[in-house]
Amino acid sequence: MPTLRLLDAAEIDARQWDACIALAPNGTPYACFHYLNAMADRWCALVMDDYRLVMPLPFKRKWGIRYVYRPPFIQRLGIFQVNERCSEVLKKACFEKALQHFSYLHYSVDAETAIELPHMQAFAEPNYVLDLQKPYASIRSQYHPSLIRSLKRAETSGLMLQEGSLPEAIRFCYARYHRQIPELADKDLQRLLHAAQHDRCYQINCHRVVNQHEELLAVAVWLHDSQRMIAILNGCNETGRTLRAMHFLFDRVIRQYSNTPLVLDFEGSSLPGVARFIRNFGASLENYVTLHANRLPFPLRWIKR
Missing domain, CATH: 3.40.630 (Aminopeptidase)
Incomplete structure (x- = not known):
């Protein structure tokens, strides 16, 4: 041995x-x-x-x-x-x-x-993944009908996906969730800023969704390498929920990275509502x-x- x-x-x-x-x-x-x-x-x-x-x-x-x-x-x-x-x-x-x-x-x-x-x-423990090697139309054909309805609502509301910044995403998520999720400590979020200073074998990047008035509605932070992009942090405010901004964000990211050798890793959840949201994109269970x-x-x- x-x-x-x-x-x-x-x-x-x-x-x-x-x-x-x-x-x-x-x-x-x-x-x-x-x-x-x-x-x-x-x-x-x-x-x-x-x-x-x-x-x-x-x-x-x-x-x-x-x-x-x-x-x-x-x-x-x-x-x-x-x-x-x-x-x-x-x-x-x-x-x-x-x-x-x-x-x-x-x-x-x-x-x-x-x-x-x-x-x-x-x-x-549950984790959900989506293969992005297929064309976007093929991936979207597996969406749940309720997700299609949510996307139509988002699209008619004039939402836009943009590249985001990590400090903004951290501030947004901490302000939104630190009381609801006590374990979401500010010092742990700050660790992400330190991690983002290195990019030899991984990258950390962000997306944001805004409305026509450039108001921030939702953010997502991704940890990725050449094979997998992982949704390590995301958040949405009340207006964003009403307009289905998070549905819009994930759909646009899927469209952007479709036909690439990547797996989108949702990081899974045992919470029924979150798991249902993820499964609606056609994601597969990967325990x-x-x-x-x-x-x-x-x-x-x-x-x-």
Whole structure:
């Protein structure tokens, strides 16, 4: 069995790391070096054979105990191996090694990286994706009739899609949602600004929808690489809801990127209304899995569940 080394982020070679992520079949921009650096409080990683395999592990420390957590705007990570999927033997070795260093783990992975281990629970979570390789007319033909009606309303209202700025999108979403969603912390949104300063293996860009008076109605922030564009943040005000601005935004982005080798990743939702909105675009379900292990000593095991 090749040796798995646990390296702190400061010890990692960023270029070799990103090369592994780019060549892994399950590679994702969530796992790019600078994106992890920006979004995680701290992180380390298991590394094998000169970066042929890597497993990022974001962590925090509380009461002197280190634990693996899911950072904001990172839906899932996993085990990434150059040009091939990780074998069951290597998956088992990676998770057992991680649990030697962390007594508590809350870690989301793609479905194929999921594993069954004693004392580890696994929960499937919904994610929805849309293949953009087809012509726009073909994609639109799969829209739900209710979405077509919403788009007609938006189109007759004179809405326009424009390129947006990340600072504007962050201000818009924070003002709109920070009371409704307490976990949407300003410091986490500011991390996106730091992440956007790097563009070697991913990009962060934005779209905005305005009316005829240039009033801002909706925004979306995308994290993307050469294969996938991920809707990591979006928001809409009351006027935008009435005029179906978010329906309009996603439709226009789909039209703009149709006939390209991209997958539009909606980031999914277990909320029925949000899931219905996404499915109306003809998106397919692509589950990911959250793994949970709690080996904390009693009574901490019962405090953090």
